[in-house]
Every structure is written in C-alpha cells, then in structure tokens.
Amino acid sequence: MSSCGSLAQQRVRDHALMTTLQRLGITIPIVQAPMAGISTPTMAAAVSNAGGLGSIAIGATDVAGARSMITETRALTGRPFNVNLFVHAEPKADEARAQNWLSALRPLFQIHGAEPPATLRKIYKSFAVDDEMLSLVLEVRPKIVSFHFGLPGADHIQALRQAGCVLMATATSLAEAHAVADAGIDIVIAQGWEAGGHRGIFNPAAPDERLGTFALTHLLVKQSRLPVIAAGGIMDGAGINAVRALGAVAAQLGTAFIACPESNADEAYRAALAGAGAKHTIMTAAISGRPARCLANAFTNWGEAGAPADIPAYPFAYDAGKALNAAAKALGESGYGAQWAGQGGPLLRPMTAAALVNLLWQEATVPTATVT
Amino acid sequence: MSSCGSLAQQRVRDHALMTTLQRLGITIPIVQAPMAGISTPTMAAAVSNAGGLGSIAIGATDVAGARSMITETRALTGRPFNVNLFVHAEPKADEARAQNWLSALRPLFQIHGAEPPATLRKIYKSFAVDDEMLSLVLEVRPKIVSFHFGLPGADHIQALRQAGCVLMATATSLAEAHAVADAGIDIVIAQGWEAGGHRGIFNPAAPDERLGTFALTHLLVKQSRLPVIAAGGIMDGAGINAVRALGAVAAQLGTAFIACPESNADEAYRAALAGAGAKHTIMTAAISGRPARCLANAFTNWGEAGAPADIPAYPFAYDAGKALNAAAKALGESGYGAQWAGQGGPLLRPMTAAALVNLLWQEATVPTATVT
Numbered sequence: 001m002s003s004c005g006s007l008a009q010q011r012v013r014d015h016a017l018m019t020t021l022q023r024l025g026i027t028i029p030i031v032q033a034p035m036a037g038i039s040t041p042t043m044a045a046a047v048s049n050a051g052g053l054g055s056i057a058i059g060a061t062d063v064a065g066a067r068s069m070i071t072e073t074r075a076l077t078g079r080p081f082n083v084n085l086f087v088h089a090e091p092k093a094d095e096a097r098a099q100n101w102l103s104a105l106r107p108l109f110q111i112h113g114a115e116p117p118a119t120l121r122k123i124y125k126s127f128a129v130d131d132e133m134l135s136l137v138l139e140v141r142p143k144i145v146s147f148h149f150g151l152p153g154a155d156h157i158q159a160l161r162q163a164g165c166v167l168m169a170t171a172t173s174l175a176e177a178h179a180v181a182d183a184g185i186d187i188v189i190a191q192g193w194e195a196g197g198h199r200g201i202f203n204p205a206a207p208d209e210r211l212g213t214f215a216l217t218h219l220l221v222k223q224s225r226l227p228v229i230a231a232g233g234i235m236d237g238a239g240i241n242a243v244r245a246l247g248a249v250a251a252q253l254g255t256a257f258i259a260c261p262e263s264n265a266d267e268a269y270r271a272a273l274a275g276a277g278a279k280h281t282i283m284t285a286a287i288s289g290r291p292a293r294c295l296a297n298a299f300t301n302w303g304e305a306g307a308p309a310d311i312p313a314y315p316f317a318y319d320a321g322k323a324l325n326a327a328a329k330a331l332g333e334s335g336y337g338a339q340w341a342g343q344g345g346p347l348l349r350p351m352t353a354a355a356l357v358n359l360l361w362q363e364a365t366v367p368t369a370t371v372t
Numbered sequence: 373m374s375s376c377g378s379l380a381q382q383r384v385r386d387h388a389l390m391t392t393l394q395r396l397g398i399t400i401p402i403v404q405a406p407m408a409g410i411s412t413p414t415m416a417a418a419v420s421n422a423g424g425l426g427s428i429a430i431g432a433t434d435v436a437g438a439r440s441m442i443t444e445t446r447a448l449t450g451r452p453f454n455v456n457l458f459v460h461a462e463p464k465a466d467e468a469r470a471q472n473w474l475s476a477l478r479p480l481f482q483i484h485g486a487e488p489p490a491t492l493r494k495i496y497k498s499f500a501v502d503d504e505m506l507s508l509v510l511e512v513r514p515k516i517v518s519f520h521f522g523l524p525g526a527d528h529i530q531a532l533r534q535a536g537c538v539l540m541a542t543a544t545s546l547a548e549a550h551a552v553a554d555a556g557i558d559i560v561i562a563q564g565w566e567a568g569g570h571r572g573i574f575n576p577a578a579p580d581e582r583l584g585t586f587a588l589t590h591l592l593v594k595q596s597r598l599p600v601i602a603a604g605g606i607m608d609g610a611g612i613n614a615v616r617a618l619g620a621v622a623a624q625l626g627t628a629f630i631a632c633p634e635s636n637a638d639e640a641y642r643a644a645l646a647g648a649g650a651k652h653t654i655m656t657a658a659i660s661g662r663p664a665r666c667l668a669n670a671f672t673n674w675g676e677a678g679a680p681a682d683i684p685a686y687p688f689a690y691d692a693g694k695a696l697n698a699a700a701k702a703l704g705e706s707g708y709g710a711q712w713a714g715q716g717g718p719l720l721r722p723m724t725a726a727a728l729v730n731l732l733w734q735e736a737t738v739p740t741a742t743v744t
Contacts, residue, residue: 174651174718193565194584209652212566212584214614215605215715222719233587238618242586245613279546280581343587346546347594 020187020227020249023166025080025143027051028361030240031189031229032353033254034084034146035197035340036060041069043262043353045076050357053250059086059148060124063132070140080143082168085127088149088290089203091313095119098316104308105320108336114327120316128152138163146170149290150202151183158184168229170200172216173209177224188224189252190217192232196255196281196342198292204285204314214246221247235347237363244364253360255342259350268334270350272297278345287338289317295345298335299324392559392599392621395538397452397515399423400733402612403561403601404725405626406456406518407569407712408432413441415634415725417448422729425622431458431520432496435504442512452515454540457499460521460662461575463685467491470688476680477692480708486699492688500524510535518542521662522574523555530556540601542572544588545581549596560596561624562589564604568627568653568714570664576657576686586618593619607719609735616736625732627714631722640706642722644669650717659710661689667717670707671696 021029032039032047034057044054056073058066066083073081098120109116127133127147134156137145145160146168160167161184168187171177179202180188191200192213201208211219213232220228230243231252240251258265258273265273272278272295280296286303287294289312294300299321311317321338328336351359393401404411404419406429416426428445430438438455445453470492481488499505499519506528509517517532518540532539533556540559543549551574552560563572564585573580583591585604592600602615603624612623630637630645637645644650644667652668658675659666661684666672671693683689693710700708723731 192584192586193582194587207652209715210565210582210655211715212564212586212605214564214585214611215566218605218607218611218614218716219718221610233584233590235590238593239586239590242590242614242617245617246610283582343581343583344590346591 016227017249023186024053026053028357029244029250030357030360031055031082031250031252032257032357033197033231033252034082034148035254035258036084036086037338038258038264038340040262040264041072041076043257043260044073044081046262046353047257047357048077048079048081050354051361052357053080053082053144054353055082055084055146057084058133059084059127062125063136066133067136067140070142082144082146083137083142084146084148085133085137085152086124086149087127087147087152088314090126090129091122091316093120093122093316094312097310097312100308100310101312101317102320104306105324108302108324109327112324112327112331112333114330116320117323120312120319122316123319123322124315127156134159137165141165144168146189147185148198148200151179151185154183170231171220171224172199172201173211174219174223176200176202177220177226181225185226187229187249188220188226189229189231190220190248192216192230194233194293194343195231196293196345197340198288198290199283201291204290208291213243217243217246217248233342233344235344236349237360237366239344240360240364255345256348256356256360257353258341259348260353260356262353266334266337269337269339272334272339273341273345273348274350278341278348281341281343281345285311285317287318287321289314292338292340293342295339295341297337297339298328298333299337388599389621395558396425398425400729401616401622402729402732403427403454403622403624404629404729405569405603405624406454406520407626407630408456408458409710410630410636410712412634412636413444413448415629415632416445416453418634418725419629419729420449420451420453422726423733424729425452425454425516426725427454427456427518429456430505431456431499435508438505439508439512442514454516454518455509455514456518456520457505457509457524458496458521459499459519459524460686462498462501463494463688465492465494465688466684469682469684472680472682473684473689474692476678477696480674480696481699484696484699484703484705486702488692489695492684492691494688495691495694496687499528506531509537513537516540518561519557520570520572523551523557526555542603543592543596544571544573545583546591546595548572548574549592549598553597557598559601559621560592560598561601561603562592562620564588564602566605566665566715567603568665568717569712570660570662571655573663576662580663585615589615589618589620605714605716607716608721609732609738611716612732612736627717628720628728628732629725630713631720632725632728634725638706638709641709641711644706644711645713645717645720646722650713650720653713653715653717657683657689659690659693661686664710664712665714667711667713669709669711670705671709
C-alpha cells in the first residue's frame with residue numbers, strides 16, 4: 001500500500017464522516033446513548049443543543065409515554081435527536097420456567113419482607129410487533145430512529161425510510177452488522193463487550209463472540225458496508241479519538257452520562273458508580289432475562305452464584321427483577337438495582353450533559369502526538 | 373481543563389513515549405508479542421532489525437533451549453529484543469483431579485486410536501522457582517525481560533534490574549497493574565480481553581473482569597503510574613494509532629505475526645486463521661489449564677460442552693492437551709491444536725515479519741483526519 005493510497009483512503013473516510021454527520025444533522029461526532037430509565041428528554045435535548053446527538057429510549061414505555069417523551073424533547077431542542085426502540089424477538093410465556101425462577105427468588109424477596117409476584121408478565125412489547133408504536137413514530141417522524149436487540153420487518157423499515165427517518169441499529173458481531181446493512185439501515189452501532197447496559201445481541205441464546213470495542217469497531221469498519229458508530233467503554237476525548245483512529249464516524253457514550261444532573265439515576269446508583277465498585281462490572285442475564293453489563297452488586301452476585309440456569313426470557317425475568325429491586329429499595333437496600341455500567345466507569349466525570357459534550361470535544365480536538 | 377493544559381499534558385505524554393522507546397532501544401513503537409511455540413528467533417530478529425521490538429518466549433522450554441534461542445536471536449540481530457518468561461504460581465499435583473480429567477478425555481484419545489497418558493506431568497517450571505533460568509538470564513543479560521502470568525519475587529526482580537534489564541509485565545486489570553508498578557517493573561503490558569493466547573491474569577481462579585483492550589488500556593494509562601503497552605486485537609496501523617490515542621506508548625501484536633513465514637504455526641493453523649473460522653474464538657482453559665483465546669475448534673467445543681469443571685491446573689492440563697493434539701495430528705486431524713488467536717484474526721495479512729513492521733508503521737504515520 002503506497003502512502004498516496006493511504007491518503008486517498010483517508011480522504012474517502014473523511015468524506016464518509018462528513019456525510020454521516022450531515023445526514024444526522026449534528027456537528028460533533030458524539031452520540032449520547034439511549035438508556036431506558038436513565039436518559040431523559042432533558043439530557044437528550046442538552047446533548048443535541050451542544051451539537052452532538054441526544055437520544056431518548058422509548059423501548060420501556062408505551063405509546064402514550066413515548067409521545068410524551070418525544071414532545072418534551074422537541075420542546076427543549078429544535079435540533080435532531082435519536083429515538084431508540086427495542087426490537088427483541090417476542091418471547092413465549094413459559095409458566096413452568098417462571099415459577100421455577102420465582103421460587104429461586106423467593107428468599108431474596110423474603111429477606112426484604114416481601115413475596116415474589118404470583119407470575120411473570122411481559123412488561124414490554126417489542127417494536128417488531130407494535131403497530132401502534134409504528135404509527136406514532138410515523139406520525140411524529142423523528143429525524144433519527146435506532147433499533148436495539150434486532151431489526152423490525154422490512155415493511156416497518158420501508159415505512160420509516162419513506163417517512164424520512166435516518167435509521168441506525170446495534171450490532172455486536174460482523175454477522176449482525178451484515179444483517180443490519182442488508183435490511184437497509186443507514187448506520188451501524190458497534191457495541192463492544194465493554195459497553196454497559198443491555199447487550200444488543202440479536203439472539204441471546206446463541207453463542208456470543210464477546211468482541212471487545214476495539215476488535216468489533218475495527219472489524220466492522222473494515223468489513224461492513226455501513227458507517228460505524230463505536231460504543232463501549234468510551235469516556236473521554238482520547239477514547240473518541242481512538243475509535244475515530246479505527247475509522248468510526250462517531251462515538252456513542254452511555255456510562256459517561258449517567259452521573260449528569262439530567263440523568264434519572266438515583267443517589268445509590270450514582271454513589272456506586274463514583275466509588276471503587278465502578279471497577280467491577282458483570283455481564284448478567286439474571287436481572288432482565290437478557291445479558292446486560294451491571295455494577296457488581298447483590299443481584300449480580302446471586303446471578304453468578306445462586307440463580308437457576310434457565311432464566312425466563314426477556315422481558316419476563318425483568319418483571320421479577322424490578323419487583324425485587326422495589327422491595328429492597330423500600331428497605332433502603334440499593335444492591336438489587338439494574339445499575340448498568342460499562343467497563344470505563346472508573347473514568348466517569350460528573351457534570352452537566354452540555355458541559356460533558358463540550359469537554360469531550362475539546363479533548364478530542366487537542367492536536368495529536370506525532371512521534372515518528 | 374484549558375486547551376493549554378491539554379497541550380501541556382500532550383507534551384508530557386510525548387516525552388514519556390520518547391523516553392520509553394529510548395529505554396527499549398527501539399525506534400518504532402511496535403512490539404511483536406512473545407508466543408511460546410509460535411514466535412521464533414528469526415521472527416524476533418526480523419522485527420528488531422526493522423526497528424520494532426522482537427520477542428522470544430522461553431517459558432515453554434528449559435535452560436538449554438532458552439540459551440539456544442537467545443544465542444540464535446543474537447546471531448541474527450545486534451538490536452535489543454525481549455525475552456519473555458512464564459511466572460505462574462507453581463501448582464500442586466492433584467492426582468484425583470488428573471485422573472478425572474484423563475477419564476473425560478479418554479474418548480477423544482480413543483477416536484484417534486490412542487490412549488491418554490497414565491498421569492499428568494508438570495511440563496513447565498515457573499520462573500518464580502527456577503533458579504537455573506534466573507542464572508541464565510543474569511548471565512546473558514537480555515536488554516528487555518518480560519513476565520507473563522504474574523511476577524517473580526523481589527530478589528529476582530532486584531537481580532535483573534541490577535543486571536541492567538528493562539522489565540515489563542502483563543496486567544489484565546488495574547489491581548494487577550498496581551502490583552506490577554509496586555514490584556519495580558518499568559513498563560506494564562495491558563492485555564485486553566480480545567488478545568489471543570494465554571490470558572496473563574495472575575490468579576485464574578479469581579473472578580476475571582474481562583476488560584476489553586479499549587477499556588483496560590485507557591484505565592491503565594489514566595490510573596497506573598507506568599508507561600503502558602497495549603495488546604489485544606491490534607492488527608494494523610489504525611489499530612496502533614487507536615491505542616496511541618488512548619495514551620499507550622506502544623502496541624503489542626501477536627496474531628498479526630502468526631502467518632509470517634518466520635512463524636512456527638503449522639499449515640492447518642494458518643489455514644484456519646485465513647478462513648472464516650478466524651471470526652470465532654473462544655476463551656478456554658480446557659487446553660492448558662489456564663484461560664487462553666483459541667480459534668473455535670473440536671477441542672474448544674469439547675471444552676465448552678463436555679469438559680469437567682475441575683480442570684487440572686496449568687501446566688498439568690496442557691500435558692494431556694499436547695498429547696491429544698499429537699494423537700489427532702497423527703491421523704491428519706488438526707482440530708485439537710492450541711490454535712491461539714485474538715479477536716482481530718479476520719484482519720490478518722500474511723507477509724514477512726519485516727514487511728509487516730514496515731507496513732504497520734507506514735499505515736500508522738499517515739496524517740490523521742482532522743474534522744472539526
């Protein structure tokens with residue numbers, strides 16, 4: 001490869017980057033990750049107003065809640081933001097598995113003076129089968145729509161494209177990235193092993209390659225046809241520049257925003273993330289039924305040591321997980337929360353979302369070292 | 373943080389980088405990873421002659437073999453190279469566990485017309501207890517000595533420092549990096565989850581944080597006192613620049629060198645790595661007794677699905693693993709080899725070690741994108 005060849009490739013990459021930012025309507029290649037239950041319209045608007053891409057996650061709410069969140073965000077910013085949807089395979093109820101799970105959880109409920117629920121409910125509807133939510137999204141037409149856990153059907157995607165939405169989807173492997181490209185999605189989000197919260201893997205029952213942010217981002221840049229946004233462990237400007245060096249068009253940060261005042265994280269979660277515990281995260285399916293990276297706590301310890309192997313499917317297990325957390329919190333015990341966090345947690349810096357975006361970009365645009 | 377502050381920090385980092393390269397006696401911040409059984413004196417010399425840091429691994433050989441490898445490398449290069457040692461905790465023999473393991477392996481031996489060995493031998497001696505090896509190293513005084521799996525005692529380290537050796541050690545977590553710094557080691561090698569081959573974790577029985585290359589490198593740069601060399605999934609100049617953006621002083625690449633003509637990898641291993649199978653690696657302890665990242669093959673499949681949980685300690689289990697591979701290879705079956713590979717395998721490019729170092733550095737020194 002000649003030096004000229006490399007320079008030409010660099011120009012092609014620069015062009016792809018500018019084109020992607022223009023399509024997203026942003027000026028700074030920083031995406032605030034959608035974090036259901038944690039990110040807020042206020043956070044998303046602040047990030048978008050600062051030039052990045054704010055995100056709201058409507059996968060854990062219904063149509064009325066989603067409409068409210070979108071309306072609230074629009075009231076706070078005239079700039080584009082991202083609306084994120086959960087597109088998991090719809091699970092079948094399995095009452096025997098549910099009862100086995102609830103029996104195993106009973107002692108944890110009882111030490112908090114509570115009893116487990118009588119059964120497990122499917123607390124969220126996948127966007128894949130949610131025609132009402134599709135109608136809402138087509139009505140409000142967010143500039144950007146992103147998918148997590150999988151892809152909706154071709155008709156959904158076609159309708160969203162015709163409505164003018166730019167589409168993004170998470171991939172954790174090259175095979176998923178190919179599926180994303182084949183479905184007509186515009187941008188792929190490479191979610192590395194380091195990432196906090198729910199792992200976007202399409203089929204959690206299949207073997208997981210567990211590709212690190214570094215390896216996954218590089219692989220998708222080289223072998224996927226789509227622009228790549230990298231996610232997983234990115235906490236500052238150096239991190240942003242590292243994934244840009246790999247060829248990513250932007251960086252998506254979630255954990256970095258958890259300690260913002262605009263976040264819904266409770267005090268115990270913020271304290272855990274600010275302390276030594278941030279060094280210890282666990283990928284566990286025991287809380288929700290799907291693998292997710294969480295600060296090590298009482299719930300993840302039980303998941304590692306005491307939980308039955310046959311965890312009810314997402315989101316059935318999450319019904320019990322949320323009930324257990326509520327019972328524990330009522331007694332002042334915070335160790336049963338879904339305290340999602342990525343492996344970069346120890347590098348977190350609490351500040352407002354706008355200040356964080358500004359700082360990140362200031363750090364990222366410091367002239368780089370040239371040692372030759 | 374002001375822009376001036378960031379520039380000052382950048383200058384400090386540049387200075388640290390130059391100082392580290394000068395201490396190592398190299399001009400290019402690329403380390404060829406020591407890979408016992410795969411890397412060779414020819415490979416190490418070619419890398420060092422090209423301006424990088426070549427490495428030979430003497431952890432899997434005895435004093436006579438080590439002397440021979442060092443002599444051979446010295447005959448091929450006058451430049452510094454790295455001599456790597458295994459410093460695992462010396463395991464106790466556990467005959468009951470060994471017999472249980474050999475019974476479980478018996479069917480795999482038998483389908484290859486063989487029987488398992490009668491017992492398991494401790495095929496390698498840890499440098500921690502190998503006074504003869506210490507004497508050899510003190511006699512030949514390699515410019516650089518590196519440790520994997522842990523650290524030798526203070527007396528060994530003191531003796532090596534007094535002999536003028538620059539010392540490096542692998543860490544997979546911040547706690548290990550602190551231990552490395554506290555022991556008086558000069559440079560820490562951040563081995564991310566993506567890395568191929570044996571994971572350097574000090575105590576494989578303890579919980580493993582499984583930090584990705586991205587998260588680990590960043591964490592050690594920020595919170596360890598030592599210069600950091602990053603390893604795990606790095607395959608080209610963009611990868612080198614990514615870890616430099618995170619603040620690493622150099623990149624260590626292993627898998628990228630496996631397909632070099634100077635490598636000891638057999639044809640089946642090269643073919644597996646060049647094919648679609650490179651996308652699938654597994655962290656398994658079933659082959660050697662310690663976790664190591666391997667191309668998914670018949671042996672790793674058995675490790676995932678059929679192996680007893682109580683694997684004999686490293687290197688006892690490796691005695692059986694090597695015997696099984698020999699039996700299978702005798703029948704032309706290559707799926708029982710220790711086909712170590714990192715998650716970046718699909719990006720491998722076969723060429724000579726010198727050509728690879730030159731290409732990597734050419735790619736890394738292409739002017740970087742500046743999109744602001």
